[in-house]
Structure formats: structure tokens, C-alpha cells
Amino acid sequence: MDADVIVVGTRVGGAATAMLLARAGLRVLAVDRTRFPSDTLSTHQVQLPGGALLRRWGLLDTLIAQGTPAARMVTFDAGPAVLRGAYPHVGGVDAVYSPRRTRLDTLLVDAARTAGATVEEGFVVEGLTGAGGRVTGIRGTPKGGTPRTFTAPLVIGADGKHSTVARAAGAREYRSRRTTSAGCYTYFAGLPVTGGEIYSRPGMMVTLWPTDDGLTIVFLAVPLARFAGLRTDLTGNYLAAVASVGDLGERLATAHRAGPVRATADLPNVFRRPYGPGWALVGDAGLVMDPITGQGIGHALRDAESLSAAIVAGLGGRRPLDAALAAHHRDRDTARRPMYDLTTRLARFRPDRAGPTLFPAIAADPALVTRFLGVLTGAEPADAFFAPAVLRRIVGTRGLLRMVAGRPAPATSG
Ligand SMILES: Cc1cc2nc3c(=O)[nH]c(=O)nc-3n(C[C@H](O)[C@H](O)[C@H](O)COP(=O)(O)OP(=O)(O)OC[C@H]3O[C@@H](n4cnc5c(N)ncnc54)[C@H](O)[C@@H]3O)c2cc1C
Incomplete structure (x- = not known):
């Protein structure tokens, strides 16, 4: 056997798993x-539970020292109301960090190597080897080299x-x-933000986050049906859409685009x-x-921690590997499902029947705003926050009925 574990893919899911397994002595x-530093098509928010893991693993301070800014406050402009508040504290972290992937993924790859993992960059995996119904290794080719196989009792797919x-x-x-949305983003210089900004509008969502090198990353999500039209003039249509929300038109006029859309x-x-x-998947x-x-x-960072704990227990003989992986599977699904359901619902861009009643009520109470941000960052399960009993406490029985019926909130005087 060439290793105890082979990990295919070394970005956030794979490098973190490799680091944790190597730290455990495997x-x-x-x-x-790819070869690192390497970019990938993704924006950069590391939600608080992920940031808490980076802190626990001793990596968050390096990112901060390298200049990745903290977004402690968030403005959530829902249209009917604007929520502004602070994140809850999660594992000693109170901010979203948005490091460029060239920086975050390289940091994790370096940490995996420092922990003792062998990391082969530029190696393309083409398939798996197997015997008797078990996966026994990988086959692939180093770029510019000749095909090779590597064997291990466990192969982890962290390959996206x-x-x-x-x-x-x-x-x-x-x-x-099914896929229901499309996304596009670029970076701006001279577009200062004091925290995160989220604009939810019918048929689009725009987010702004501070990232490395004084830049702000601006993401636009639209329904999939609009994507073909958007792409006829991607940059022009992206800029027009982003400039149409809040005061972004004025602010973008004095900013400078620092990259392609x-x-x-x-x-x-x-x-x-x-x-x-003989196999597992992460991220x-x-x-x-x-x-x-x-x-x-x-999610990939949390998954890396849970999967590697199961593998260490299983390969270390503390628990049968199969039982440890089955428990990891159950825990993953229980923990991720509420956010998955919320995410796929938001990505459908259906008219928001609850928002006109719910968001003004949340906006009026800073503690509720923080709790709501806790849901958005994945620290509190969405189904707990949106349970009818909780919503009734927030908007009252009449409000709850209005939300269900999709009726607007009564106008307030003054
Ligand atoms: C437009 C967009 C915006 C996003 N914004 C955010 C955000 O703000 N915050 C957030 O948390 N998430 C965001 N995401 C999601 C995030 O990018 C992914 O969830 C995350 O990158 C998953 O990490 P991973 O390590 O599992 O896989 P990946 O990042 O996909 O890494 C997989 C790795 O496997 C390697 N690989 C693949 N196949 C092979 C092979 N055959 N042989 C060898 N290597 C292989 C690849 O080279 C790659 O390095 C966004 C995604 C998109 C598309």
C-alpha cells in the first residue's frame, strides 16, 4: 500500500481532510x-462555522495576518425592510471572512504538507482500481508524465x-x-464596504463582501431563465443589474472594476x-x-472534520469503519438538510410571500437580526428559526396568518 488514505482533490474539502488525517498520524x-496557488470559479465567503474550524486548526490568524478583512456587520436589504446587525459568535469567530481562493486553498495545501501529507500537484485521476467489490486505489497521469496507480485501503473523493x-x-x-439559478461576479477597487451587503430583489440577489487587497467582490444571482439574455452582453448587463439596487449605482460610478466578470x-x-x-466523499x-x-x-470544512474523525476512529480500531462512516453520513445529512432546502428554495426566486410581514418585524429587534444572520451563516438550523411557533412569537398570530396568505403588512402611520 502506498498510503493509509488517498485524497483526490486538494482545495477546501480535500486539503483540510488530508491535513486532519496527517495530523492524526495517518x-x-x-x-x-491543478497546481497551487490556483483560482477557481467561486466567490469567497467563509461562513462562521467554517471560520471557527479555521481558527481551531490554527489557520484563521494567518489569513487575517495576510490581510483578509473581517465582515462583522451585515446589511440585509430585503426590499420591504433593511436589517442591519452583527453576527453571533461561533467558536470564537464573529465575522465572515472572504479570502481569495488563491490564498485560502494554498494555505490549506501548505498546512496539509506541514502536517506530513504528501501532496502531488498536477496529477490527473482518471479512475479507480478495485478488487472484490472494494476500491483499492487510483489510476491517473501526472501532467506530462506516464500513467501510474497508487493503492490505499481508503480513497477519498474531494474532487468537486x-x-x-x-x-x-x-x-x-x-x-x-434541478438547477434554477445562474451567478456572476467580479471585483472592484474603490468600493468600500464596512461589512457584508445583501440585496434581495424580485428576480435577483446581489451581495458585496470585502476581500483581499482592498477589493470588494460583487456577486449577482439571477434565475436560470435570464442567463442566456444576460450573457448577450455579460459585463454590460451585470453592471446594469448591480447598479439598479440600493445606492450601488452611485457607488459603482466612482469605483474601478478590477477583473473580468x-x-x-x-x-x-x-x-x-x-x-x-474502500471509498468516501467530502465537500x-x-x-x-x-x-x-x-x-x-x-460545508466542505465541516465535512472534512466530521469525515476525518470517523476515519481516524475506524482505521484506529476504536469503532468499525463502516459504522463510523454511517454515523458521519447521518450527521451530515441532518445538519445540512435545512440549509439545503432553504438554499434551493431561495434559488428558485419565487415571490416572497412572507418577507413583507417577517422582515420589518425582525428589523425592529437587534437580537432577532443577529439570530437571523446566524441562520444565514449556517450557525442556526433554518427549520428551527422558521418553525411556526417561532414565527408566531416574531410576527404574532395575525402576522403569521398574513404570511401564510401572502397578504401585505398593514401600512404604519407616521
Ligand atoms: C459562482 C460560485 C460562487 C460560490 N461562492 C461561494 C461562497 O461565497 N462561499 C462558499 O462557501 N461557497 C461558495 N461556492 C461553493 C464553493 O466554491 C464550493 O462549495 C467549494 O469550492 C467546494 O470545495 P471542494 O474542495 O469540495 O471542491 P472544489 O473546490 O471543487 O475542489 C475540487 C478539486 O479537485 C480537483 N480535481 C477534480 N477532478 C480531479 C481529477 N480527476 N484528478 C485530480 N484532481 C481533480 C480540482 O482540480 C479541484 O482543485 C461558490 C460556488 C460557485 C460556483
Whole structure:
């Protein structure tokens, strides 16, 4: 055997898993077809539970020292009301950080190497090897080299939403939802933000987050049906859409675009069974959802921690590996499902019947705003916050009936 565990893909999910397994004393070989630092098509919010893990692993302070700014306050402009508030504290973290992926992913790859993992960059995995119904290793080719195989008792697919490992292992898919949105983003200099800004409007969502090098990343999400029209003049249509919300028109007039507009409609929503004989999946390979709620990085980091704990328990003999992975699977699905359902609902851009009643009520109470931001950041389960009993306490019985009926809130005088 070449290693105890092979990890395919070394961005947030794979590098974090490789680091944690190596820190636990396992022999880890991690491969990625790309070479780091490497960018990827993604915006950068690391939600608070993910930031808390980076802190626990000793990596958040490095990001902060490298200049990644904190977004402690968020303005959520829902149209009928503007919520402004602070995040709750989660594991010693009270802000969303938005590091460029060139920085975050490289930091994690370096941390995996420092922990003792062997990381092979520029290695393309083409398939799996197997015997007797078990996965036994990977086969692939280093860029410019000759084909090779590596063997290990466990192969982890951290190779993203179109995972080669998941396909080759035959991972079962479930709870899939069709793609309903498209997203595009770019960076601006001279567009200062004091925190995060989220604008929800009929048929679009715009978010602003401070990122590295004094830049602000501006993301626009639209219904999939609008994507073809948007792409006829991507930059022009993107700028016009973003400038149409809040005071962004004026602010963008004095800002300077610092990169091309990048766009994608390759936004699947699917759960995959994350383990089987000789294989496991982590991050997007095992569960991917629309980026409209910016959960994927934090999910991949949480998944890395839960999966690696199960593997350490299983390979270390504290618990049968299969039972440990089954528990990890259950926990992942229980923890992620409320956010997955909320995300796929938001990505459908249906008219918001509850917002006109709910958001003004939340906006009036700073503690509720913080709790709501806790839901958006994935720290509080969405289904707990949106339970009828909780909503009744927030908007009253009449308000709840109005929300259900989709009637507007009565106008307030003064
Ligand atoms: C437009 C957009 C915006 C987003 N914004 C956010 C956001 O603000 N916040 C957030 O939390 N999430 C966001 N996401 C989601 C986030 O990007 C992903 O959830 C996250 O990158 C998943 O990490 P991962 O490590 O699982 O997989 P990936 O980041 O996809 O990494 C997979 C790695 O596997 C490697 N690989 C793939 N196939 C092979 C192979 N055959 N051989 C070798 N290597 C291979 C790839 O080179 C890659 O490095 C966004 C996504 C999109 C599309």
C-alpha cells in the first residue's frame, strides 16, 4: 500500500481532510490536477462555522495576518425592510471572512504538507482500481508524465461537484433538485464596504463582501431563465443589474472594476452517499448546493472534520469503519438538510410571500437580526428559526396568518 488514505482533490474539502488525517498520524497521499496557488470559479465567503474550524486548526490568524478583512456587520436589504446587525459568535469567530481562493486553498495545501501529507500537484485521476467489490486505489497521469496507480485501503473523493471518484465508485444520488439559478461576479477597487451587503430583489440577489487587497467582490444571482439574455452582453448587463439596487449605482460610478466578470450556470443541487467499500466523499463531491447562500466552503470544512474523525476512529480500531462512516453520513445529512432546502428554495426566486410581514418585524429587534444572520451563516438550523411557533412569537398570530396568505403588512402611520 502506498498510503493509509488517498485524497483526490486538494482545495477546501480535500486539503483540510488530508491535513486532519496527517495530523492524526495517518500516511496520506493527496493529489490534484491543478497546481497551487490556483483560482477557481467561486466567490469567497467563509461562513462562521467554517471560520471557527479555521481558527481551531490554527489557520484563521494567518489569513487575517495576510490581510483578509473581517465582515462583522451585515446589511440585509430585503426590499420591504433593511436589517442591519452583527453576527453571533461561533467558536470564537464573529465575522465572515472572504479570502481569495488563491490564498485560502494554498494555505490549506501548505498546512496539509506541514502536517506530513504528501501532496502531488498536477496529477490527473482518471479512475479507480478495485478488487472484490472494494476500491483499492487510483489510476491517473501526472501532467506530462506516464500513467501510474497508487493503492490505499481508503480513497477519498474531494474532487468537486463533478467528482470522478463518485462516478467511478457508483455513489448513489438523492434529494437532487434541478438547477434554477445562474451567478456572476467580479471585483472592484474603490468600493468600500464596512461589512457584508445583501440585496434581495424580485428576480435577483446581489451581495458585496470585502476581500483581499482592498477589493470588494460583487456577486449577482439571477434565475436560470435570464442567463442566456444576460450573457448577450455579460459585463454590460451585470453592471446594469448591480447598479439598479440600493445606492450601488452611485457607488459603482466612482469605483474601478478590477477583473473580468465571471459567470456560470453549472450549479447542481445534489446529495451523494458519501462512503462505500474502500471509498468516501467530502465537500462538493458528496453534497453540492446552489451558491446563493454561500455555504459550500464552510460545508466542505465541516465535512472534512466530521469525515476525518470517523476515519481516524475506524482505521484506529476504536469503532468499525463502516459504522463510523454511517454515523458521519447521518450527521451530515441532518445538519445540512435545512440549509439545503432553504438554499434551493431561495434559488428558485419565487415571490416572497412572507418577507413583507417577517422582515420589518425582525428589523425592529437587534437580537432577532443577529439570530437571523446566524441562520444565514449556517450557525442556526433554518427549520428551527422558521418553525411556526417561532414565527408566531416574531410576527404574532395575525402576522403569521398574513404570511401564510401572502397578504401585505398593514401600512404604519407616521
Ligand atoms: C459562482 C460560485 C460562487 C460560490 N461562492 C461561494 C461562497 O461565497 N462561499 C462558499 O462557501 N461557497 C461558495 N461556492 C461553493 C464553493 O466554491 C464550493 O462549495 C467549494 O469550492 C467546494 O470545495 P471542494 O474542495 O469540495 O471542491 P472544489 O473546490 O471543487 O475542489 C475540487 C478539486 O479537485 C480537483 N480535481 C477534480 N477532478 C480531479 C481529477 N480527476 N484528478 C485530480 N484532481 C481533480 C480540482 O482540480 C479541484 O482543485 C461558490 C460556488 C460557485 C460556483
